Amino acid sequence: MTGEIISIGDELLIGQVVNTNASFMANRLNAAGVEVKNVVTVGDDAAAIRDAFGRAFHRADVICVTGGLGPTHDDITKAVASEFFESRLVRNKTALAGLKEYLKSRNLELTPSREGQAFVPEGCTVIPNRRGTAPGMLLERGGKYFIIMPGVPVEMKGMMDDFVVPFISSRNQGQVILHRTLLTTGLPESDLADRIGDVKEFLPKDGATTLAFLPSALGVRLRISVRGKDLESAKSEVARVESILKERGGDYMYGDEEGTMEEIVGHLLKERNLTISVAESCTGGLIAHRITNVPGSSGWFERGVVTYSNESKTALLGVPREVIEAHGAVSRETARAMARGIRAAAGTSIGISTTGIAGPTGATPMKPVGLVWIGYADEKAAEAYEYRFGGERHIVKERSAQAALDLVRRKLLGLPILRRP
Amino acid sequence: MTGEIISIGDELLIGQVVNTNASFMANRLNAAGVEVKNVVTVGDDAAAIRDAFGRAFHRADVICVTGGLGPTHDDITKAVASEFFESRLVRNKTALAGLKEYLKSRNLELTPSREGQAFVPEGCTVIPNRRGTAPGMLLERGGKYFIIMPGVPVEMKGMMDDFVVPFISSRNQGQVILHRTLLTTGLPESDLADRIGDVKEFLPKDGATTLAFLPSALGVRLRISVRGKDLESAKSEVARVESILKERGGDYMYGDEEGTMEEIVGHLLKERNLTISVAESCTGGLIAHRITNVPGSSGWFERGVVTYSNESKTALLGVPREVIEAHGAVSRETARAMARGIRAAAGTSIGISTTGIAGPTGATPMKPVGLVWIGYADEKAAEAYEYRFGGERHIVKERSAQAALDLVRRKLLGLPILRRP
Numbered sequence: 001m002t003g004e005i006i007s008i009g010d011e012l013l014i015g016q017v018v019n020t021n022a023s024f025m026a027n028r029l030n031a032a033g034v035e036v037k038n039v040v041t042v043g044d045d046a047a048a049i050r051d052a053f054g055r056a057f058h059r060a061d062v063i064c065v066t067g068g069l070g071p072t073h074d075d076i077t078k079a080v081a082s083e084f085f086e087s088r089l090v091r092n093k094t095a096l097a098g099l100k101e102y103l104k105s106r107n108l109e110l111t112p113s114r115e116g117q118a119f120v121p122e123g124c125t126v127i128p129n130r131r132g133t134a135p136g137m138l139l140e141r142g143g144k145y146f147i148i149m150p151g152v153p154v155e156m157k158g159m160m161d162d163f164v165v166p167f168i169s170s171r172n173q174g175q176v177i178l179h180r181t182l183l184t185t186g187l188p189e190s191d192l193a194d195r196i197g198d199v200k201e202f203l204p205k206d207g208a209t210t211l212a213f214l215p216s217a218l219g220v221r222l223r224i225s226v227r228g229k230d231l232e233s234a235k236s237e238v239a240r241v242e243s244i245l246k247e248r249g250g251d252y253m254y255g256d257e258e259g260t261m262e263e264i265v266g267h268l269l270k271e272r273n274l275t276i277s278v279a280e281s282c283t284g285g286l287i288a289h290r291i292t293n294v295p296g297s298s299g300w301f302e303r304g305v306v307t308y309s310n311e312s313k314t315a316l317l318g319v320p321r322e323v324i325e326a327h328g329a330v331s332r333e334t335a336r337a338m339a340r341g342i343r344a345a346a347g348t349s350i351g352i353s354t355t356g357i358a359g360p361t362g363a364t365p366m367k368p369v370g371l372v373w374i375g376y377a378d379e380k381a382a383e384a385y386e387y388r389f390g391g392e393r394h395i396v397k398e399r400s401a402q403a404a405l406d407l408v409r410r411k412l413l414g415l416p417i418l419r420r421p
Numbered sequence: 422m423t424g425e426i427i428s429i430g431d432e433l434l435i436g437q438v439v440n441t442n443a444s445f446m447a448n449r450l451n452a453a454g455v456e457v458k459n460v461v462t463v464g465d466d467a468a469a470i471r472d473a474f475g476r477a478f479h480r481a482d483v484i485c486v487t488g489g490l491g492p493t494h495d496d497i498t499k500a501v502a503s504e505f506f507e508s509r510l511v512r513n514k515t516a517l518a519g520l521k522e523y524l525k526s527r528n529l530e531l532t533p534s535r536e537g538q539a540f541v542p543e544g545c546t547v548i549p550n551r552r553g554t555a556p557g558m559l560l561e562r563g564g565k566y567f568i569i570m571p572g573v574p575v576e577m578k579g580m581m582d583d584f585v586v587p588f589i590s591s592r593n594q595g596q597v598i599l600h601r602t603l604l605t606t607g608l609p610e611s612d613l614a615d616r617i618g619d620v621k622e623f624l625p626k627d628g629a630t631t632l633a634f635l636p637s638a639l640g641v642r643l644r645i646s647v648r649g650k651d652l653e654s655a656k657s658e659v660a661r662v663e664s665i666l667k668e669r670g671g672d673y674m675y676g677d678e679e680g681t682m683e684e685i686v687g688h689l690l691k692e693r694n695l696t697i698s699v700a701e702s703c704t705g706g707l708i709a710h711r712i713t714n715v716p717g718s719s720g721w722f723e724r725g726v727v728t729y730s731n732e733s734k735t736a737l738l739g740v741p742r743e744v745i746e747a748h749g750a751v752s753r754e755t756a757r758a759m760a761r762g763i764r765a766a767a768g769t770s771i772g773i774s775t776t777g778i779a780g781p782t783g784a785t786p787m788k789p790v791g792l793v794w795i796g797y798a799d800e801k802a803a804e805a806y807e808y809r810f811g812g813e814r815h816i817v818k819e820r821s822a823q824a825a826l827d828l829v830r831r832k833l834l835g836l837p838i839l840r841r842p
Contacts, residue, residue: 015447015448025436037469038434038462040459043458048458188529190532190535190554215573284712286710286713289710292707293818303726306726347732358713388528390526391575393716395575
């Protein structure tokens with residue numbers, strides 16, 4: 001089955017609201033074995049809605065529509081649907097009962113404008129709304145399913161999970177779509193592509209399995225998608241491609257969509273009964289922020305310091321004034337001393353540090369924006385590594401924090417350390 | 422002029438990625454006087470892309486396309502555009518020069534797969550990409566503008582602001598859409614609406630001016646939108662509504678879209694020649710991260726510490742062990758001692774602190790998840806304020822950091838301090 005999503009609302013066309021509904025619906029339709037081919041957004045405009053309905057009905061099997069079901073003058077989705085399907089709006093008993101029940105639970109009255117919510121196109125199936133006043137509607141025509149839901153995210157999500165996904169799954173047997181995403185960091189997209197090699201060599205010719213490269217500031221994600229006739233064979237195809245990618249991606253591959261880098265590092269530390277502390281200059285607290293986003297991180301994260309001034313590097317971390325004077329605050333020597341200093345002060349197993357030039361100011365001819373030193377100290381030694389990152393201030397911060405966490409992961413797993421990625 | 426946005430990428434159709442690019446482009450096109458009528462998302466599929474190009478070209482004047490410009494096998498946007506416009510791909514000198522410059526700055530080599538990025542449809546205008554390897558492309562046909570950009574948000578955003586908006590604005594005289602967003606914090610949406618009062622009283626009846634309430638974890642934004650025939654009258658209408666909102670919003674209104682809370686606080690500190698330091702427990706580095714996102718913050722931010730353990734609160738901030746034992750780490754007394762301690766240790770004009778229960782664990786019957794104490798110390802005194810925030814761990818962190826920065830703003834401006842917002 002193929003799917004199409006139609007989002008209705010002026011707010012989506014002026015950039016006021018990000019369309020998070022569409023990605024949620026796409027995710028759920030995929031889980032029900034529906035391949036979404038198009039997502040279309042139009043305003044609260046009858047002609048535009050009619051046009052979108054017509055095109056979707058022509059090319060997709062399952063059409064999910066959200067928005068424009070409210071009680072105010074600019075909500076016209078239901079009227080357009082009534083006209084499009086040549087079904088007049090009638091008062092529906094199920095819808096009315098559901099509406100009354102919802103209003104009662106909220107201590108609200110059934111005003112005439114609210115009662116209008118119980119009118120739906122004749123012959124449609126009402127999808128209950130437990131979280132609001134507008135019912136959902138399912139219209140079946142020629143083996144196609146046309147589903148209309150409110151645009152309020154919590155109401156739409158409830159209808160998708162309670163009704164739409166089970167309903168569509170039951171009518172869509174023997175068709176499965178599985179996705180799996182693997183996370184890499186430290187390698188630009190084109191270099192990763194070179195390592196993975198020609199995908200035609202290991203992807204079947206029928207196009208049922210695809211591989212996508214998704215770059216971001218934190219690294220490149222690899223997404224495997226498998227369309228299959230049954231769950232078991234689809235799962236084994238995912239596993240087959242995954243093992244090829246893992247082998248070729250090597251130690252650049254650090255996880256899957258189930259875990260962030262900070263969760264993976266936290267898990268490794270906990271497993272080994274180790275603790276960590278962080279001394280940040282150019283990342284300015286971002287590493288500590290990411291670490292403390294992990295529930296339970298207080299078990300392995302002792303403290304962090306953001307030493308923006310040279311004085312604080314000396315006072316809190318014991319970095320000798322002479323080291324900063326001789327080599328500069330952005331140097332191997334300072335990064336190393338910072339990592340050693342925070343480890344000693346905090347009494348943790350590991351200490352890490354960052355010092356660099358995030359920009360836009362602060363660069364010198366020898367030390368350009370994007371130059372970052374990351375230090376690592378454990379019970380054996382302290383060392384620092386040089387990196388050069390592109391991008392603006394916040395991107396340099398993001399990349400530096402990711403590289404610092406990846407450095408910990410590599411040290412803990414005994415993997416080679418990346419320099420100048 | 423009417424506009425259309427085409428987002429390309431399988432990741433958008435399986436619900437893996439939320440399409441934030443589309444709302445950004447819609448916002449900027451609106452600012453350039455372009456009324457966006459449709460947003461269309463298709464996968465990395467030649468037939469679907471061709472189909473979307475054809476329809477957009479037929480119905481819109483300005484078409485913005487993102488995605489599918491990377492160097493890997495699944496990136497086919499450029500090939501489809503070349504075919505659609507019957508312009509073969511040729512090596513472009515401007516694109517090649519830009520590519521080389523970018524690679525040089527990153528210390529990367531010009532591999533054959535990267536060199537492919539310098540090929541663009543013959544006769545197109547190259548839009549420089551300062552943040553990545555794929556150039557943007559502008560094709561003009563029959564008075565319509567077809568703009569193709571990478572899907573990486575930071576690259577697309579740079580091209581929109583540096584090139585597309587100024588270019589389109591210059592070709593779109595006589596039609597203006599202005600938006601202006603005012604930022605508030607510390608007041609729930611419904612209370613803010615009560616303060617603002619009935620909008621029909623001050624918005625014109627023709628609907629040319631609209632006002633939207635946009636809630637988020639950082640506060641409620643108020644967006645004024647004005648459609649007009651000329652820039653001057655549109656600007657004065659924006660100013661008229663803005664002055665009404667500012668008067669009614671009072672000290673809950675802290676800025677506009679030009680400045681974040683941390684920028685405003687930094688500006689106030691700089692203006693008064695003051696410095697600040699931060700001691701964070703429950704915010705875990707987020708306040709320092711936000712402060713250090715401001716370019717030049719090293720001029721007024723001396724240091725931050727993330728004291729997750731009780732030991733670090735005593736060692737780094739001099740919080741007496743007895744205070745923590747008697748009142749707990751999450752208490753007025755500890756927050757106050759932390760603020761006083763970081764101020765003294767850092768030698769700054771102001772010290773702020775946070776200690777609270779971000780969840781999901783750590784709550785007690787008397788201290789629920791969301792309870793946060795924020796401390797403030799200056800040369801006169803040290804005090805702490807109690808807050809209760811709803812939401813999950815990262816929302817509690819976001820709200821606490823915003824409230825702490827707002828506390829500094831209020832103290833510096835002599836405004837009343839909010840408690841339990």
